Every structure is written in structure tokens, then in C-alpha cells.
Amino acid sequence: TTLRLIAGLEVATSGRIVIGADDVTALAATDRNVSMVFQSYALFPHMSVLENVAYGPRVARRPRREAERAAREALAGVGLAELEARLPSELSGGQQQRVAIARALVLEPSVLLFDEPLSNLDARLRRQMREEIRALQRRLGITVVYVTHDQEEALGVSDRIIVMNHAVVAQEGPPRDLYEAPADVFVAGFMGEANRVKGVLRRLDEQRGRVTIGGLACTLPHRGLADGVVDVAIRPEAILIARGAAVDGTLRGTVSHAAYLGSRMEYSIASAIGELFVTSAAVEAPLSPGATVALTLADHGITLIRP
16 A cells, blocks of 8 residues: 555545655655556566666657657666567566566666566565566665565565554664664564563663573663563574573573575474574584583673553
């Protein structure tokens, strides 16, 4: 809905939509200088690649030669200059995505909108296209609004992320801030896996506090929370695993599930503070279910959250 409001495809019932210094709230979609790349690509199957990209300039009543010249420049910008004569059905998914991007860019928009553009691609191609979209944005210096439900995409393409919950902004900021210091339970879960556990906070000064979590302790920004029981979000990679029995300053755990995922291991570990989801890059020496481990905390990936 947010994208459709920016594009002028939905009518705003309150508030304003400002692009640059211009209030475009009352303008028609055709007068906003905004282009959108749809999830389905929306290419015309009977038109060649060149004709698809030149369609926008032609609708804008630009001469055919000028429209085709602009289309060729846009195709060259996405690395498809040699495929201009092909039909969409003769292209791979990634190539179709590039055509859709070229068609959006040929109109030289002030804002480029992406509506979950990579959801139809496989994992390898999603990563490749994510990098290409980011490089394209940096090269052109254009404002991009990119909607996705994929946390890795959000982190990978953004300078700034806005997480929305039922049409209300839950948190906004740089990717690292949202991942490492989520504002609440919803943001913590949306921005990736997080273990939510209870801890006891004792404020040390105006900024930081000491948090005890079972047999573990760490110093964190207290984020204005009062002393007492608090909710703590711990990222899976922030829990460190050592073989053997627990000693002072560690937490005893028992591996209940282990999964090998190539570049990392994923574990479910039963502990006194609950079942913990833990990831480890130590794939060369995996732990087996039933193994006893000692857990400690890293100096990152741990934050106090509001319920």
C-alpha cells in the first residue's frame, strides 16, 4: 500500500506525499515522475526486449528513434544490450528482472519503487540481483524505495530501513541499528532470528546497565528501562558454545538438535533460561544431540527490548 500511495495508484486519505521539495499528494500517477518494478515483472510477452523498454517513452509521445535510443542506453546500463531483439519468453528470470528495471529507469524517475522484485528468483540469483540493484542505485544516485519481507534483502540493499507493523512505523534507522538494537519484540523477530529471554537489569549510570541472564552477565545500554526483570533479545550468533561442563560465568546447556547447513551449524540447546537457537561457524567439529556444553555471550548481538 505504501508503494501504491507513492506511485499514485492509491489515494491518500490523510497526510502528505512529498518527493524532493514537491507535494505530489494530489497529482495523478502520470505526473509524479515515479517508476515501479513489479514482483511479476509485467513485461509484454508479444514485444521484444527493446520494445518493452521503449514503451514508456513512446507512451510519453517521444519520437520512435529517440525512444529506442533511450531504451538501448537503459539496456546497456543493466547489461542486456545484446538481447534487445529477444522476447521475454526467451529470457531467464534474472534477465527478465533486468528488463523490468531498464523499463523503469528509461523514464529517468525521481524515485524508483521495487515491489518484492526478487521473490520469484532462486537463492543464488536473488543474491546476485540484490548486489546489482545496490550497485545501480549507487551509480545513478537515485532514490529507491524497496519493499521486501526478506530480512537479508533489507539488510543488503538499504542505507536506511523502515519496519512497519500494521501500517505503523515500528522502527527506522540504519540496517545495523535495527539488527543489533531492535526497538521491540516485533522488530527483533522481523530482522532475523532472536532468542527472547528474561534477565534482571541493574542500572549503572545514565546510559548503561548490568544484566544477569541465568548464570550469564553482560553490560548493555539500558535504553531507559527501570531496574528489575527485563526482556532481552539475543541473536543466535551471539551465543558462544564450548564443549564440556559449565564453570562460573557460563551457562550449562544440552544440545537437543543439530543441523549442518554448509557454512554453519544450527543448534537447539536446552538450558535453564529456555530453549536457545544458536548458530556456529565451527562446522569442522559439530556437536551431536545430547552433548553437554557451556554457553557464554559475545560482545554484540544482545539488546534489551520492550515487550
